Amino acid sequence: xxxxxxxxxxxxxxxxxxxxxLELRRMMRNRRTVVFTLIMPAVFFLLFGxxxxxxxxxxxxGNVTGYILVSMAVYGAMLATTSGGAMVSIERAAxxxxxxxxxxxKPVAYIxxxxxxxxxxxxxxxxVAFAVGAVSGAQLPAHAWILCGLLAWVCALVFAAFGLFMxxxxxxxxxxxxxxxxxxxxxxxxxxxAPVDTFGHTFxxxxxxxxxxxxxxxxxxxxxxxxxxxxxxxxxVVWTALFSAGAMWRxxxxxxxx
Amino acid sequence: xxxxxLTASPGTTDRDTADLAVxxxxxxxxxxxxxxxxxxxxxxxxxxxxxxxxxxxxGKTTTVDMLLGLAQPTExxxxxxxxxxxxAVALGLVSAVMQTGGLLKDYTxxxxxxxxxxxxxxxxxxxxxALDRAGIADIGKRLVxxxxxxxxxxxRFAMALLPDPELLIxxxxxxxxDVGGRHDFWQAIRRxxxxxxxxxxxxxxxxxxxxxxxxxxxxxxxxxxxxxTASSVKAxxxxxxxxxxxxxxxxxxxxxxxxxxxxxVRGDTVYLHGRDTDSIARYLLTSxxxxxxxxxxxxxxxxxxxLTADDAGSTR
Numbered sequence: 001x002x003x004x005x006x007x008x009x010x011x012x013x014x015x016x017x018x019x020x021x022l023e024l025r026r027m028m029r030n031r032r033t034v035v036f037t038l039i040m041p042a043v044f045f046l047l048f049g050x051x052x053x054x055x056x057x058x059x060x061x062g063n064v065t066g067y068i069l070v071s072m073a074v075y076g077a078m079l080a081t082t083s084g085g086a087m088v089s090i091e092r093a094a095x096x097x098x099x100x101x102x103x104x105x106k107p108v109a110y111i112x113x114x115x116x117x118x119x120x121x122x123x124x125x126x127x128v129a130f131a132v133g134a135v136s137g138a139q140l141p142a143h144a145w146i147l148c149g150l151l152a153w154v155c156a157l158v159f160a161a162f163g164l165f166m167x168x169x170x171x172x173x174x175x176x177x178x179x180x181x182x183x184x185x186x187x188x189x190x191x192x193x194a195p196v197d198t199f200g201h202t203f204x205x206x207x208x209x210x211x212x213x214x215x216x217x218x219x220x221x222x223x224x225x226x227x228x229x230x231x232x233x234x235x236x237v238v239w240t241a242l243f244s245a246g247a248m249w250r251x252x253x254x255x256x257x258x
Numbered sequence: 259x260x261x262x263x264l265t266a267s268p269g270t271t272d273r274d275t276a277d278l279a280v281x282x283x284x285x286x287x288x289x290x291x292x293x294x295x296x297x298x299x300x301x302x303x304x305x306x307x308x309x310x311x312x313x314x315x316x317g318k319t320t321t322v323d324m325l326l327g328l329a330q331p332t333e334x335x336x337x338x339x340x341x342x343x344x345x346a347v348a349l350g351l352v353s354a355v356m357q358t359g360g361l362l363k364d365y366t367x368x369x370x371x372x373x374x375x376x377x378x379x380x381x382x383x384x385x386x387x388a389l390d391r392a393g394i395a396d397i398g399k400r401l402v403x404x405x406x407x408x409x410x411x412x413x414r415f416a417m418a419l420l421p422d423p424e425l426l427i428x429x430x431x432x433x434x435x436d437v438g439g440r441h442d443f444w445q446a447i448r449r450x451x452x453x454x455x456x457x458x459x460x461x462x463x464x465x466x467x468x469x470x471x472x473x474x475x476x477x478x479x480x481x482x483x484x485x486x487t488a489s490s491v492k493a494x495x496x497x498x499x500x501x502x503x504x505x506x507x508x509x510x511x512x513x514x515x516x517x518x519x520x521x522x523v524r525g526d527t528v529y530l531h532g533r534d535t536d537s538i539a540r541y542l543l544t545s546x547x548x549x550x551x552x553x554x555x556x557x558x559x560x561x562x563x564x565l566t567a568d569d570a571g572s573t574r
Contacts, residue, residue, distance in 0.1 A: 007350055008349075009348055010377070018372075018373075019373060019376050022372060022373050026362070026364050026369070029364050090362075094359060094360070094362055095358070095360040095361075096359075098328065099359070099361070101328060101347075102354055103347075103348075103377040
């Protein structure tokens with residue numbers, strides 16, 4: 001057909017900032033997401049971290065309130081990145097993923113957009129928690145404010161992969177109602193709500209194998225300079241690899257089927 | 259095997275495939291032991307408005323999915339504007355309005371179209387145009403979840419218009435719409451097709467096929483059973499019925515008359531069905547005491563039922 005005009009494919013498989021902007025606006029419209037990822041971690045911090053004894057007790061170069069703040073920031077980043085990844089389950093249930101297959105957007109670019117979104121709200125979650133902490137008596141050395149925040153955020157990538165995996169695995173529209181309690185249990189097991197050394201020997205050993213442990217240890221390291229860093233790093237690397245492999249496996253099946 | 263398979267000449271078989279909008283060549287799709295599409299050959303030229311008509315489970319949606327690259331044929335070959343379906347989709351040569359789903363409730367109407375524009379790399383001005391042409395410019399700020407079924411369908415239409423496709427595919431586009439909504443929707447499609455766009459729509463509304471398609475392709479059990487203009491398909495499918503008053507007639511005797519396919523006796527009235535109703539009428543008037551003859555053709559609805567009914571003996 002000579003009348004058919006020349007057409008071109010978009011660059012980067014359709015990955016673009018316009019889509020990220022629209023998706024962010026949509027996420028922020030969802031009140032449950034906002035409460036879950038931005039408000040709840042800050043509230044938990046205020047409830048459990050800011051009493052007088054926590055404020056006065058020193059740890060590393062800061063106080064226990066600061067220590068708890070970092071843990072809660074990790075928790076928030078984790079919730080945020082998980083729900084960011086888990087968005088795919090809602091979108092699959094609504095047939096949106098199928099609709100996107102009728103555009104030039106490549107499946108890999110779609111996943112990249114979801115990861116970027118998860119990391120953006122993860123960043124906002126950490127920033128909100130730290131802002132609340134700064135005005136509520138949390139004390140950290142200057143370098144720890146930056147490093148702890150950065151590490152809490154970057155390591156939460158594990159949970160972006162986890163969210164994606166679960167998003168492809170669970171067909172539910174309310175996948176976060178399942179994942180919320182799961183993350184709470186994992187956070188306990190990983191020593192995010194209470195230090196692992198208070199668990200007793202057996203549970204403390206088990207804790208080291210759970211996926212939240214590594215992120216918490218790494219994020220608090222700039223403050224406490226304590227614990228075996230290589231175990232924590234190994235923990236994060238292995239769990240990221242496992243969740244990513246799981247997500248890729250489900251993702252391949254999904255794109256083959258739709 | 260299927261006694262009523264009929265094919266009207268679509269007049270496209272000699273065309274060079276490079277000029278075709280759609281070319282399905284021996285396409286078969288199996289899901290495990292189920293054969294959804296069982297050897298479809300179909301050529302569609304640019305500018306044609308084609309209805310894919312058939313009952314549920316006939317293979318219409320599977321065919322549409324394969325045309326869009328959402329499903330791969332088990333056997334055979336599909337070309338859309340000379341390309342593989344998915345490549346044609348990615349280039350915006352073909353777009354579709356799907357039956358259900360495919361929308362996110364927490365986007366607004368305008369955002370949904372904007373996202374589509376962004377993905378196709380179209381300038382922002384195309385968003386307003388598409389909303390206008392689909393007749394939903396006034397509800398741009400409304401959340402998709404708060405839109406009626408008809409409004410959502412027009413939103414899907416707006417999204418489908420965005421890449422300015424050569425071929426537009428509609429899968430049961432008016433399911434769940436009220437009469438007014440259906441009318442408005444078809445007005446919009448018709449205006450659009452007048453500009454020369456190729457349109458394929460799957461439907462089980464006969465009046466839609468009759469009213470809006472240049473060409474009707476009947477599909478049953480994954481096969482094309484008839485293909486032609488609505489009127490030629492009607493003629494091929496149905497033949498005509500001779501009604502006459504003939505007291506005391508027996509069905510066996512009537513069925514023996516040359517040209518009669520089916521015969522029915524209701525009291526003094528007989529209904530004889532066949533292709534060559536003229537010769538049936540001539541026989542009745544010259545060789546029997548029949549009177550009050552009436553010859554009627556079936557409407558598309560009856561043609562549809564005849565063509566798409568399962569073979570006698572199979573369960574419904």
